[in-house]
Amino acid sequence: MTEYYCLDQRRRLAFPGNAEKTLTFAADHWIETALESIQDHDFFAVALSGGSTPKKIYQKIASQELSKKIDWKKVYLFWSDERTVPPDDPESNYHMALVEGKLNTLPIPKDHIFPLIAPSEDLISESQRYDRLIREKLAGHPFDLVMLGMGDDGHTASLFPHTEALNAKGKLVTPNHVPQKNTWRLTFTYDCINAARQICFYVLGSTKAEMLDQVLKGPQNPREFPSQEVGTPSNPALWIIDDEAGKNLLHHLKSSE
Ligand code: 6PG
Secondary structure (H helix, E strand, C coil): CCCEEEECCEEEEEEECCHHHHHHHHHHHHHHHHHHHHHCCCEEEEEECCCHHHHHHHHHCHHHHHCCCCCCHHHHEEEEEEECCCCCCCCCHHHHHHHHHHHHHHCCCHHHEECCCCCCHHHHHHHHHHHHHHHHCCCCCCCCCEEECCCCCCCCEECCCHHHHHHCCCCCCEEEEHHCCCCEEEEEEHHHHCCCEEEEEEEEEEHHHHHHHHHHCCCCCCCCCHHHHHHCCCCCEEEEEEEECCCHHHHHHCCCC
């Protein structure tokens, strides 16, 4: 049985169990969010994330059992960040979701799929194009779901510790120089992520345990741990955590009950 905790006004936690149960929970939750959104306003706008965990969630969503529940003509795919590589590069988040994650097997109309084109000469123009595109396609709606991972260093999307994008205001998308990786990325800003109706983190595996504890139970220091800034009282983030990643945290939560 999934255990739920309300960490604070901005963050809720769900612990479905081992990795397989957690991925199943995440995929079912995605499908439910899509169904509710389509019922409410006739479309589902989701921002996909890169990372190893989302890939497994996409594969589950694309499975016959789950995919038949959705009218894919009503789904719009965006990306919450992208690497500066061509779209057919295995490092590309677009490629990962569509090809490795198998979302390209679903009958989503081509003009509902909106990649960030990051190996662009001009990342500023590309971020502005994507910003305008989101505003135009969503026509005043927030995203129905923004999917996020948490990196081992506490980053999320391409909001890395101590980088410029952490200060971005008044825009939805921005280029970000990431000295830690000696590269540039395009990323959603906090303003964009925190406006979403549903914000979900997917955190699995023991390598995340220490950072997860730091991000969720440590002192608030979002410049060092950017994932801490995600979630607001009106739009709380849901952290979906497996028992390996959550082992320290669960211990804390249970001992403070
Ligand atoms: C990316 C991501 C990034 C990712 C985290 C977690 O482009 O790499 O969008 O923010 O989600 O690094 O990735 P894992 O699930 O692989 O740990």
